Amino acid sequence: MSSETNEPTELAICMGSSCFSRGNKRNIKVIQEYIDMHGLCGKIVLKGHLCEGLCKKGPNITVDGEVYSSMEPDSLMFFLDDHIKVPE
Template sequence: MKSPKTITICMGSSCFSRGNNQNLKIIQEIISGYEGIDVQLSGALCQEQCSKGPVLYLGDTMFSCVDSSEIADLVETYINS
């Protein structure tokens, strides 16, 4: 069985206002379309990478400056990997 996919999104105020507010909604929408795959979404406190924000992690890999125009592709690719 495949291990669960984990997505951790920084919910610190800087990342949130730099785009993770939108990114969160997009991620939630994508996950709801993958009922057969175990995807665990969680929020994190500030990761002290504010200047590179918004940041999030797909598994253990950090992504920085994640724009809402690219988040869907990133997440879909990760979930299907």
């Protein structure tokens, strides 16, 4: 987490078929709920990207350029609490 900066957190979700079917389809909804819940609309850059060849470790989500693997929808909210900075 880089809470020292005022830059918005960039979340990039792998939209490749493997990651998408293994959890990122639900993870997108979880992230959107999280953004709504915490009033982070416009404060997080949310992107999708194509398969990066890390399918076996998926579903993968990249936060500020760092890839996180095995991102299960059920525990994603906790991960977001730890990795998303809320701009002042």
